[in-house]
Amino acid sequence: xxxxxxxxxxxxxxxxxxxxxxxxxxxxxxxxxxxxxxxxxxxxxxxxxxxxxxxxxxxxxxxxxxxxxxxxxxxxxxxxxxxxxxxxxxxxxxxxxxxxxxxxxxxxxxxxxxxxxxxxxxxxxxxxxxxxxxxxxxxxxxx
Amino acid sequence: xxxxxxxxxxxxxxxxxxxxxxxxxxxxxxxxxxxxxxxxxxxxxxxxxxxxxxxxxxxxxxxxxxxxxxxxxxxxxxxxxxxxxxxxxxxxxxxxxxxxxxxxxxxxxxxxxxxxxxxxxxxxxxxxxxxxxxxxxxxxxxx
DNA sequence: CTCAATTTGAGACTTAATCTCAATTATAGA
DNA sequence: TCTATAATTGAGATTAAGTCTCAAATTGAG
Ligand SMILES: [Zn+2]
Ligand SMILES: [Zn+2]
Ligand SMILES: [Zn+2]
Ligand SMILES: [Zn+2]
Numbered sequence: 337x338x339x340x341x342x343x344x345x346x347x348x349x350x351x352x353x354x355x356x357x358x359x360x361x362x363x364x365x366x367x368x369x370x371x372x373x374x375x376x377x378x379x380x381x382x383x384x385x386x387x388x389x390x391x392x393x394x395x396x397x398x399x400x401x402x403x404x405x406x407x408x409x410x411x412x413x414x415x416x417x418x419x420x421x422x423x424x425x426x427x428x429x430x431x432x433x434x435x436x437x438x439x440x441x442x443x444x445x446x447x448x449x450x451x452x453x454x455x456x457x458x459x460x461x462x463x464x465x466x467x468x469x470x471x472x473x474x475x476x477x478x479x
Numbered sequence: 480x481x482x483x484x485x486x487x488x489x490x491x492x493x494x495x496x497x498x499x500x501x502x503x504x505x506x507x508x509x510x511x512x513x514x515x516x517x518x519x520x521x522x523x524x525x526x527x528x529x530x531x532x533x534x535x536x537x538x539x540x541x542x543x544x545x546x547x548x549x550x551x552x553x554x555x556x557x558x559x560x561x562x563x564x565x566x567x568x569x570x571x572x573x574x575x576x577x578x579x580x581x582x583x584x585x586x587x588x589x590x591x592x593x594x595x596x597x598x599x600x601x602x603x604x605x606x607x608x609x610x611x612x613x614x615x616x617x618x619x620x621x622x
Numbered sequence: 623c624t625c626a627a628t629t630t631g632a633g634a635c636t637t638a639a640t641c642t643c644a645a646t647t648a649t650a651g652a
Numbered sequence: 653t654c655t656a657t658a659a660t661t662g663a664g665a666t667t668a669a670g671t672c673t674c675a676a677a678t679t680g681a682g
Binding site: 352353355357358387388389390391392395 | 658659660661662663664
Binding site: 401402404407408410428430431432437439441442444447448450451454455456457458459460461462463464465466467468469470471474 | 544545547550551553564571573574575580582584585586587590591593594597598599600601602603604605606607608609610611612613614617
């Protein structure tokens with residue numbers, strides 16, 4: 337409840353009011369963490385705070401994204417999805433069937449340092465996606 | 480017109496019919512190449528082939544994506560955008576104001592080799608995005 | 623040419639995301 | 653504890669992206 341590293345607490349520290357709807361969204365993100373769409377966050381959030389509205393979900397996601405605490409990813413379907421922003425997130429995405437595989441290995445530290453300096457940019461996290469064809473779809477291709 | 484490396488030619492090689500609408504879409508992508516949304520492609524394509532329909536734009540983009548010739552990217556706004564798929568595409572994206580900076584440097588070859596083997600995956604291209612705050616937005620942050 | 627199979631356009635439709643504004647709520651300060 | 657004020661919210665309207673349908677048009681093999 338009083339986890340100072342929690343998303344809700346971080347919102348408060350950043351000067352935003354600590355409201356029940358925001359706490360519900362934060363709790364959902366912390367519990368499930370992975371690849372959540374705004375719709376899923378809304379549904380789960382309403383189990384915690386039934387009056388939660390779609391607009392508030394989007395507003396809270398925007399706030400958390402601006403603070404660098406969560407981050408949108410894209411998995412080849414219609415809606416954005418969010419993950420907690422800790423370091424990197426990495427996928428192999430099949431551009432044919434849409435299958436996505438996660439992997440961990442990625443050494444971006446060097447590049448982060450270089451870019452931060454060159455662009456005066458403060459990097460919170462990154463997304464690395466490789467596009468191509470998976471084992472199943474590979475044989476179906478003509479090219 | 481008869482560029483065998485052209486997108487339209489590649490469609491034909493892959494066994495699809497070479498139609499005027501597809502040629503229009505291909506031509507737009509080849510001329511402008513960078514960060515085009517389906518809407519923009521539709522508008523420009525209609526300057527070449529006025530009857531071009533939205534559905535055909537999406538259908539052609541899907542075909543070209545499946546063949547690995549173009550690739551969707553995401554720049555923190557509502558719509559997907561497409562780029563020609565040559566190797567990698569790299570951005571620094573400010574999660575506050577949405578500004579995006581391109582950079583070239585990226586050494587993914589090693590990782591591509593490892594992943595291809597491990598997942599039996601055929602990699603065509605990749606997207607590397609770093610999220611954080613740009614020079615202008617950095618001072619505005621409290622956290 | 624002819625003709626079967628593919629492809630297309632128009633517009634209906636679905637769904638994601640944004641916007642509006644009156645009502646509610648959090649919090650600083652008395 | 654009690655206001656007062658500004659921030660935040662929910663409901664639903666609205667906009668916009670993307671998909672689907674099907675009759676008509678087009679391609680390209682034969
Ligand atoms: Zn696949
Ligand atoms: Zn993932
Ligand atoms: Zn910025
Ligand atoms: Zn770019």
